[in-house]
Amino acid sequence: MVKRIAITGGKGGTGKSTISTALAIRLAENKKVLLIDADVDCPNDGIILGIDLKKVQDVENMIPKIDEEKCIKCGKCSEFCKENALIFIKGRVPIVLPERCSGCKVCKLVCPVGAISEEKQIVGEIDKGEKGNLVLLSGKIKPRVEESSLIVNEIRKYISGKEKDYDYILVDTAAGTHCSVISALQGVDFGLAVTEPTPLGNHDLDLILQLMKKLNIKSKIVLNRSDIADGEIIEDTAEKYDSEIIVDVPYSKEIEKAYSQGIPIKHEAIEKIVRKLENGL
Amino acid sequence: MKIAISSTGEVLDSQVDARFGRCSYFVIAEINEESGEIKKTEVVANNSVQQSRGAGTATSEFIGNQKVDAVITGNIGPNSASVMQQLGIDVYQGQGEIKKVLQQFIDKKLVKLGQSNVPKFAGMEGQ
Numbered sequence A: 001m002v003k004r005i006a007i008t009g010g011k012g013g014t015g016k017s018t019i020s021t022a023l024a025i026r027l028a029e030n031k032k033v034l035l036i037d038a039d040v041d042c043p044n045d046g047i048i049l050g051i052d053l054k055k056v057q058d059v060e061n062m063i064p065k066i067d068e069e070k071c072i073k074c075g076k077c078s079e080f081c082k083e084n085a086l087i088f089i090k091g092r093v094p095i096v097l098p099e100r101c102s103g104c105k106v107c108k109l110v111c112p113v114g115a116i117s118e119e120k121q122i123v124g125e126i127d128k129g130e131k132g133n134l135v136l137l138s139g140k141i142k143p144r145v146e147e148s149s150l151i152v153n154e155i156r157k158y159i160s161g162k163e164k165d166y167d168y169i170l171v172d173t174a175a176g177t178h179c180s181v182i183s184a185l186q187g188v189d190f191g192l193a194v195t196e197p198t199p200l201g202n203h204d205l206d207l208i209l210q211l212m213k214k215l216n217i218k219s220k221i222v223l224n225r226s227d228i229a230d231g232e233i234i235e236d237t238a239e240k241y242d243s244e245i246i247v248d249v250p251y252s253k254e255i256e257k258a259y260s261q262g263i264p265i266k267h268e269a270i271e272k273i274v275r276k277l278e279n280g281l
Numbered sequence B: 001m002k003i004a005i006s007s008t009g010e011v012l013d014s015q016v017d018a019r020f021g022r023c024s025y026f027v028i029a030e031i032n033e034e035s036g037e038i039k040k041t042e043v044v045a046n047n048s049v050q051q052s053r054g055a056g057t058a059t060s061e062f063i064g065n066q067k068v069d070a071v072i073t074g075n076i077g078p079n080s081a082s083v084m085q086q087l088g089i090d091v092y093q094g095q096g097e098i099k100k101v102l103q104q105f106i107d108k109k110l111v112k113l114g115q116s117n118v119p120k121f122a123g124m125e126g127q
Helices: A016-027 A043-047 A076-080 A106-110 A149-159 A179-185 A197-214 A232-238 A253-261 A270-278 B055-065 B076-086 B098-106
Strands: A003-008 A032-039 A053-068 A116-131 A134-141 A166-172 A191-197 A220-225 A243-250 B002-007 B025-031 B038-045 B070-073 B088-094
Touching: A003 A016, A003 A179, A016 A032, A016 A043, A016 A134, A016 A166, A016 A191, A016 A220, A016 A270, A032 A043, A032 A149, A043 A116, A043 A134, A053 A149, A076 A106, A076 A134, A116 A149, A134 A149, A149 A179, A179 A197, A191 A197, A197 A220, A197 A232, A197 B025, A220 A232, A220 A270, A232 A243, A232 B002, A243 A270, B055 B076, B070 B098, B076 B088
Parallel strands: A003 A166, A003 A191, A032 A134, A032 A166, A191 A220, A220 A243, B002 B070, B070 B088
Antiparallel strands: A053 A116, A116 A134, B002 B025, B025 B038
16 A cells, blocks of 8 residues: 655755655665655755656646627626736726636636636646656746646646555645645645754644644654754644654754755664654554 | 825825835825826725735726826835736836825826836735
């Protein structure tokens, strides 16, 4: 059975990609691993892993195209648009702001005269690369496009049906708790929240654990740079959400060095996570 | 002609709000272009300021429906600038007291903003 694990954490810069890539490389020594870089605004896993990525698919989004002859200038499309992507000025055909559009098509649905058709725009791409047993899928959004979840959802569609080809599917999410992170968390067996014992790390950990609880996803914590401060605040937060710290990663010059060179880290903490995974976390 | 000025307060002594989408009020002034006389002013609250996202575009829609010919503000983001351009509403940059800025406009001393001069979400700073 394939195990699907999200590597997330709330705060940025806590080591999500560092842990994801190290874990992927280590697991791929004897298992088939798919790593998904779902941080589509800044996908970096390919750089750390030294994997050349090639585009396998464009990601398209539907944007509304308004037939100016048919439009009766009622403003219904604008009224229903939650993204403010359709600007309605009385007496005018609505103005479309493509970058704001999430592609939900509600405008087309509510238009009483069928004046809205679908026009495709490319909002990003899915890239793929391989190294031994490891396959990397990396989402990339076009600059200025706001809806990053469009790309993450498309990657999920891309792998659907192929999950069974792998022993492990790791999803490296973006920071935060917004739509693209929620999309990346869909369908995973549990989430590893990578954090650090700082007030910022703790604050954002609280948010991501809260989110995972709402989504009914079990969570475990990787406490990175565990010795830079007292980890007690993190333990309290873990307890609050029935989570637990499964591994401490003390601050280490070797890790920083590997990180600065853009290469995957090797560390006993990774071995510890692997053992936990093998024993059914 | 009708002009909308982003404002920090409800009176003509208020300052021009540097933010377009997230200003608290707009002063709407009607001026006689030939004589330079201010015919009428009114203050309207900008309800779009409450929005977590898309305040600029919602404000653009609000301003568009006020049927103004020009806008005076500090900064304008790319989405709002695009809407203003498509509506044919000129955007001018102004700062300081509303009534002085309005006079500068009448005296044609304000600079027209050709396009957006700040990135998206710039108006959220400090909130």
